[in-house]
Amino acid sequence: MEDTLKIEDIIKPENLVYKKTSVLTDVPMHYCYGCSHGVVHKLVAEVIEEMGIQEDTVGVSPVGCAVLAYNYLDIDWMQAAHGRAPAVATGYKRVNPEKYVFTYQGDGDLAAIGTAETMHAVNRGENIVIIFINNAIYGMTGGQMAPTTMLGQQTATSPYGRDIDLNGYPLKITELLAQLPGAAYVTRQSVHTPGNVRKCKKAIRKAFENSAKNIGTSFVEVVSTCNSGWKQTPVEANEWMEENMFPFYPLGDLKDGEREKPDAYLVQKLKK
Amino acid sequence: MKEEIIIAGFGGQGVLSMGKILAYSGIMQDQEVSWFPSYGPEMRGGTANVSVILSDERISSPVLNSFDTAIILNQQSLDKFEESVKPGGTLIFDPNGIVKEPSRTDINIYKIEATRLAAEQGQPKIFNMIVLGAFLKAKPIVKIENVKRGLEKSLPERHHHMIPMNIEALELGEKELVTVR
């Protein structure tokens, strides 16, 4: 049995096809099977590792399913009040401009209770990264209606489906933010196929690179599934997302450049 | 020495800045001072008043309901503050726009026609300094020299060329003070 392959012979650098990034901790994630959070966490961690910025990156976790994100990425963290992550990130970044600061927020956190903080951080062109997980539902509190819940979508607080007269329209906050002059990069991605995962990682990398260039806010929406909240299997959830969410929340870049030049906004300085 | 003063008139008459110059002059002669204004919407175009205290000792209350001196620059303020002058105290007013003169007999009353004098000089901005000069004639609690030093300290350098004009206005006020009773 001399020529039997030993395990040591297989584990060699040249045979390595995949390795968990060291920025992810070994703590098992609490997310449901099929949830998009785990993939996006991994992408953020990989970008941090690849850019070599682990010691210079601080994350802000939200209130929502990702509140415990600080258990999974091996960096320093702040845990913000509900919706206030962009304000917390602003407060940090302004007194530590050389650090990379990102927020990681869900749709309730970012687009309902934290709308003002989000809009104003982006409008000021804070040099931060905002990762926005849009799964059209409140996951942690048990599947209630979110600002991004689709018309007709059933949730715990819209049990007969979201109704315009009762609940108003699903909020395309990413489109709103793309209008703001402080935004450098606004994009909408997904992580439901290997190809989309790769694209999403590129977008996250660009967002982090931007934040070191002092060119404005970078915002990455990830249209995501919440199969538990949607009461579907992971496969059904992916299909439902493609069929129902993508037409309304189309993937792609909404803005890619830098914050607007002040020329158009300058007014004649008032004379004394 | 302790002098508790209310200065009251319209917003824009320089009521608050007169109080500030007076307070600064007090600092120049090593006194304790306080300056407490009326504030808020009341100030915008309406009446403005400020309580100023100069004292050789630590000042307890900066908020007062009776005063050693009231400097009164419009009718509303006269109506409001005449009664709050302590018996034996002092009231100085500019008769411009006054339709009902002060009536108390237990206080010293002086008049200064600062509005008219400032207009005659073609310098409406020196109005409050004329009033201050008149006050210092009636109550010489700070030296003109210390007012000058206070102005030097409180005004930005670029306005220092206006100090001589302000000192002249003070002297004019001293000269033109009229004793009513």
Place this chain on the structure above:
Amino acid sequence: MGDIRLMKGNEVIAEAAIRCGCDGYYGYPITPQSEIMETLMLRRPWEETGMVVLQAESEVASANMLFGGASAGKKVMTSSSSPGISLMAEGISYIAGAELPALFVNVQRGGPGLGTIQPSQADYFQATKGGGHGDYKLIVLAPSSVQEMNDFVDLGFELAFKYRNPAMILTDGVIGQMMEKVELSEFKPRLTNQQVEETQGNWAATGKKKNRERHILTSLELQSEKQELHNQKLQAKYKQMEEEDVRFELINCDDAEYILVAFGVSARISQKAVEILREKGIKAGLLRPITLYPFPTKQIQKLIPQAKGFLSVEMNAGQMIEDIKLAVNGKLPVEHFGRMGGIIATPAEIVEAVESKLIGG
């Protein structure tokens, strides 16, 4: 002699912030304290010391920006007036829960609701009993002069960092708007990032180094047992404050039988009332709490043997009186005198209250 000026209390807060090496101010305008941010913006400290000044979109955002800045181990502060402090209550609770040092200034106005822009002391409960949710305490400093507005900025930061706990300067529209002679503090340089790392690096989110665990500034603990341990740790900290950092001033108390207890501008007016009472031959004295939390409970108890009664003088319906009563514990009469709605009590009214409520009563 140092740098002596005639300045408004609000302006002095701004100047003191720059001079004590503050790293960041985040705020939102509200009367009667807007001069604080206005003065800072005019001074442009970012050019002088590197201090950041940012006008936020709301008081909610301001307080949460403090969470971020404080997490970095930096000296950060904000200021507001009563309705704005209510909005900041969320951030204050999170900052207390995450054990972050930060300085809040409340230049109080009358309430409830939008109330009045005129001065008040009606936020005593809010400041000393929490204000936001959960079992927490703020270190509360009550300046009664413009000089103390200067001194307490530095002191507030010192205590906030000593305990890693939010501190509040609880003042009012009178002290904020009035000018007095003030000796400004000497300039202290801001700490460099290296110095922040050396002094706060054992807890602050300064970026995870290879040789340490990650620092997580959070107020969340899902396990009840761990949360209770955290609560006990906080309570031990508050106990330590009560042992080590009670501050107060006694005026004419050596032989006093009638003790006025007042803070902030009410203490100034009460001091005048004591002068008048003494002229009348009444043995009155003033105890002025400087720290409202921790409260000078023991000092009040020391005065019980000599005293015939206490009068709490506050610009509210009677809030601090509860802490005085807890200290006196039924041994002597404790009465309250206060004006509300932005009306400032006069010395004569206070004298009358002593005579009718304590002496006559």
